[in-house]
Amino acid sequence: MWRAVLIAFLFGCACGGNATDLAAEYIGVKYVLDPLGEAHAPDIDPLIRFDAFDCTTFVETVLADGDVQRLNKIRYADGVPNFTNRNHFIETDWLSNNSDIVQNVSNRYGKTATHTVTIDKKNWFRTVHNMDTDFSPETVALRYIPYKYAADIKVEKPVVVLFLRNNTKIRDKIGTDLAVRHMGFLLPNGTLRHASRRAGAVVDEDFTKYVQRMMEKQNNLGIMILEIKK
Numbered sequence: 001m002w003r004a005v006l007i008a009f010l011f012g013c014a015c016g017g018n019a020t021d022l023a024a025e026y027i028g029v030k031y032v033l034d035p036l037g038e039a040h041a042p043d044i045d046p047l048i049r050f051d052a053f054d055c056t057t058f059v060e061t062v063l064a065d066g067d068v069q070r071l072n073k074i075r076y077a078d079g080v081p082n083f084t085n086r087n088h089f090i091e092t093d094w095l096s097n098n099s100d101i102v103q104n105v106s107n108r109y110g111k112t113a114t115h116t117v118t119i120d121k122k123n124w125f126r127t128v129h130n131m132d133t134d135f136s137p138e139t140v141a142l143r144y145i146p147y148k149y150a151a152d153i154k155v156e157k158p159v160v161v162l163f164l165r166n167n168t169k170i171r172d173k174i175g176t177d178l179a180v181r182h183m184g185f186l187l188p189n190g191t192l193r194h195a196s197r198r199a200g201a202v203v204d205e206d207f208t209k210y211v212q213r214m215m216e217k218q219n220n221l222g223i224m225i226l227e228i229k230k
Contacts, residue, residue: 127175
């Protein structure tokens with residue numbers, strides 16, 4: 001049932017649905033941090049669920065049309081559930097491995113800047129999970145729209161929007177840089193639809209007001225806009 005409804009609504013598809021109905025049936029579903037896993041140790045959470053999301057799993061589940069096999073391809077480098085090859089980092093793993101699904105088109109929507117981060121997965125695995133791995137550090141330059149140019153952005157079809165920050169203190173806590181602090185969908189009517197920790201659920205918010213609130217917080221940089229490929 002969930003999958004049929006979602007496919008009917010997704011992206012205002014050929015069935016005539018409105019693009020602003022994207023994943024509307026999930027509004028009100030509770031926010032739970034890290035609700036998905038591999039269904040076995042070290043993360044025994046299920047591969048897919050529809051009763052709880054965090055910001056990333058909400059976006060992933062919608063992009064997957066609610067299909068677990070598609071979801072696995074989005075969440076894992078080779079589509080096979082395994083904790084070490086999960087796309088843990090949006091900045092490197094997720095964006096690169098899902099380039100067939102999404103594309104950074106921030107430069108189409110406003111003046112952009114570049115933020116460079118180094119993702120040290122080996123150190124992160126050791127610091128956070130006490131696991132030894134063979135990953136090498138990866139440095140990536142993320143092109144984004146600074147918040148001062150982002151509030152008035154309008155889109156003609158749903159896009160994925162990433163919210164970036166520059167928090168240099170986080171490396172000491174988790175062993176690596178991070179840039180992406182949040183993600184959701186920006187809809188053509190100016191709505192941000194996302195799984196919100198603050199609200200405790202999947203909610204709709206006015207995108208402009210959300211951006212203005214983010215501008216007031218220290219270390220916040222701006223947004224990346226990702227086109228959803230069909």
